[in-house]
Amino acid sequence: MPRLPTSLLRKAYAIDSLLPPLLGPCRDLNSARNELRWLREHVDKVSRARYTKGGSSAKGGLLRTLVRKRVSGGKPIGAPLQYGLGTEYFGDLEIEVRPGVLIPRPETAASVTHLTRLVRDARELPTELRILDLCTGTGCIPLLFHDVFYSVRSDVELRFLGVDISSKAIALANRNLQRLRRSKKYVHKGVTEFMLADVLVNPFADRARRPDEPLPLKSALNFNKKRVFWDILVSNPPYISPSAFRTTTARSVRGFEPRLALVPPGEAGRSDTEQGDAFYPMLLVAAIDAEVKIVLLEVADLDQAYRVARMAQGMQVYDGIEIWRDQPDQAHDGSSQPSSEFPIIGQGNGRSVLCWRGPGALWLGKNNGEASNAGPLVQKPYSELDSVSKPEAVHSSLHPESFMQMQGGRRNV
Amino acid sequence: MQRLVPLLRLPSLRRSAPILGLRQSNIHPCPRLFTASCRPAAKNLPPRRVIHDSEIEENFLKGSGPGGQKINKTSSAVQLKHLATGIVVKYQDTRSRSLNRKNARMILGEKLEELEKGEESRVRVKAREKSRKKASSTKKKRRKYRGLEGAKDEVADEEGLEGVEESAGTSESEAKDLAKDGTAGKAGGAG
Numbered sequence: 038m039p040r041l042p043t044s045l046l047r048k049a050y051a052i053d054s055l056l057p058p059l060l061g062p063c064r065d066l067n068s069a070r071n072e073l074r075w076l077r078e079h080v081d082k083v084s085r086a087r088y089t090k091g092g093s094s095a096k097g098g099l100l101r102t103l104v105r106k107r108v109s110g111g112k113p114i115g116a117p118l119q120y121g122l123g124t125e126y127f128g129d130l131e132i133e134v135r136p137g138v139l140i141p142r143p144e145t146a147a148s149v150t151h152l153t154r155l156v157r158d159a160r161e162l163p164t165e166l167r168i169l170d171l172c173t174g175t176g177c178i179p180l181l182f183h184d185v186f187y188s189v190r191s192d193v194e195l196r197f198l199g200v201d202i203s204s205k206a207i208a209l210a211n212r213n214l215q216r217l218r219r220s221k222k223y224v225h226k227g228v229t230e231f232m233l234a235d236v237l238v239n240p241f242a243d244r245a246r247r248p249d250e251p252l253p254l255k256s257a258l259n260f261n262k263k264r265v266f267w268d269i270l271v272s273n274p275p276y277i278s279p280s281a282f283r284t285t286t287a288r289s290v291r292g293f294e295p296r297l298a299l300v301p302p303g304e305a306g307r308s309d310t311e312q313g314d315a316f317y318p319m320l321l322v323a324a325i326d327a328e329v330k331i332v333l334l335e336v337a338d339l340d341q342a343y344r345v346a347r348m349a350q351g352m353q354v355y356d357g358i359e360i361w362r363d364q365p366d367q368a369h370d371g372s373s374q375p376s377s378e379f380p381i382i383g384q385g386n387g388r389s390v391l392c393w394r395g396p397g398a399l400w401l402g403k404n405n406g407e408a409s410n411a412g413p414l415v416q417k418p419y420s421e422l423d424s425v426s427k428p429e430a431v432h433s434s435l436h437p438e439s440f441m442q443m444q445g446g447r448r449n450v
Numbered sequence: 451m452q453r454l455v456p457l458l459r460l461p462s463l464r465r466s467a468p469i470l471g472l473r474q475s476n477i478h479p480c481p482r483l484f485t486a487s488c489r490p491a492a493k494n495l496p497p498r499r500v501i502h503d504s505e506i507e508e509n510f511l512k513g514s515g516p517g518g519q520k521i522n523k524t525s526s527a528v529q530l531k532h533l534a535t536g537i538v539v540k541y542q543d544t545r546s547r548s549l550n551r552k553n554a555r556m557i558l559g560e561k562l563e564e565l566e567k568g569e570e571s572r573v574r575v576k577a578r579e580k581s582r583k584k585a586s587s588t589k590k591k592r593r594k595y596r597g598l599e600g601a602k603d604e605v606a607d608e609e610g611l612e613g614v615e616e617s618a619g620t621s622e623s624e625a626k627d628l629a630k631d632g633t634a635g636k637a638g639g640a641g
Binding site: 067126139281319335388 | 517518519521522524526542543544547548549573
């Protein structure tokens with residue numbers, strides 16, 4: 038990193054004596070000033086709250102502490118600003134964040150918002166739409182989906198289940214849900230739940246499970262009496278390979294955000310890239326087990342997007358696969374469009390992979406031939422269809438073809 | 451006691467309800483009653499200009515690099531460029547990107563409207579209204595102080611003091627005190 042010029046430091050000091058330290062992590066005057074302003078606003082809010090509770094309203098000490106935390110945090114580079122402020126914006130929502138849980142990223146918000154808008158505009162939706170979010174972290178994805186969906190439409194009941202391996206994340210997600218429920222804007226419809234489970238563990242692996250380990254996803258669904266079948270699967274899993282973690286990952290992320298949420302666990306005999314992609318096969322299998330119609334998986338870059346899209350194609354159940362960039366709602370400039378096997382939507386880096394099948398095409402507004410072939414879709418209420426311990430559901434992942442037949446049969450019941 | 455005031459100002463407070471605590475403190479003895487009239491809505495301002503997404507080019511200014519989980523940027527700046535006129539608006543005041551987008555669109559809308567409609571645009575109408583109000587308030591202020599000056603001159607004449615110019619400051623404050631006493635007396639009378 039280049040050294041900051043003394044003239045810049047002096048200029049910053051002339052504006053505010055707290056600015057020069059903030060220049061370290063920010064690198065330019067404008068963003069340092071923004072951060073200082075946000076810190077000040079936060080300190081004002083906190084001191085006002087303390088004052089009404091009868092405490093002191095001193096601000097200077099708190100502000101200096103926050104700046105120090107941002108700058109050093111006990112490590113060579115500062116802690117993320119969001120951990121100091123305690124919240125981060127995700128779409129329109131203010132989400133609480135805590136050390137030990139990944140801070141939500143704006144790119145995720147962009148793709149989730151785009152997906153929600155597409156689904157929201159669909160003419161026919163089931164009476165209960167079920168959204169499964171694996172590796173939910175702060176719970177931001179279900180909460181944003183809920184917010185964007187119900188801001189316009191209210192004829193559909195939404196059921197969300199957020200799954201995470203970390204109990205810290207589950208506690209924070211529940212807290213965020215409570216926090217949003219208290220706000221005036223919240224539409225009190227639908228059900229949002231969070232559950233502790235391990236997505237990566239194979240339930241049939243013959244290894245002893247330690248008692249403190251979370252259950253595998255499928256067992257946890259059964260054990261907690263959750264629904265087995267879902268409509269949409271969204272996931273922002275750990276996707277950074279160990280070498281990318283060492284090289285291209287920002288230092289404040291490496292030093293302060295949980296490695297658990299960033300890098301998939303290693304296994305003997307796995308290459309670097311394979312370790313980075315470790316979650317996707319499991320997620321795609323989970324999608325098939327849950328008979329999911331739309332899958333949205335976040336990825337690191339375009340290369341990983343191609344790999345994941347090919348994996349999904351290998352499942353041979355999806356009617357369509359797309360790759361979304363950072364801003365999927367913007368028309369791409371045709372200049373840097375590499376000719377590829379999958380359509381690429383939007384602008385920016387490759388960010389997520391979208392797969393759909395069956396009625397998913399209708400929900401997304403993709404009116405290709407397949408959707409009409411499927412015939413008129415009669416949506417049965419789920420409660421009649423899935424008993425919690427349906428035996429076929431466990432085996433359906435093994436034979437996609439037979440699974441498709443089974444699904445067809447189910448539709449005509 | 452002072453910090454309890456907002457709590458006590460409830461609609462149920464009637465002039466007839468004797469509350470001793472209120473009487474003893476130097477709160478205005480007749481608390482403002484609950485009224486149903488609200489502030490009139492903004493006067494017939496011209497409608498806001500709607501910006502279609504096809505008119506503009508939107509940019510999220512970000513550092514070069516991978517994005518996603520690998521970096522954690524705090525800047526959520528938004529830059530809008532209006533294609534037809536080339537006006538560029540950059541907005542980065544809040545931490546929320548969606549708020550920044552909203553505000554940037556509002557600013558761009560105002561600029562475009564001003565360019566298109568000139569004097570009839572929302573911004574200009576608002577500014578005219580504001581300057582009119584300010585002019586009238588300064589006029590009132592001037593009138594008031596002219597009156598006070600006149601009163602002070604009279605007092606000075608009556609007492610026949612020397613060096614009126616030197617004691618101008620004090621006499622003015624005296625006049626203010628007088629005015630305050632006057633209102634206090636009036637209020638006491640009402641209660």
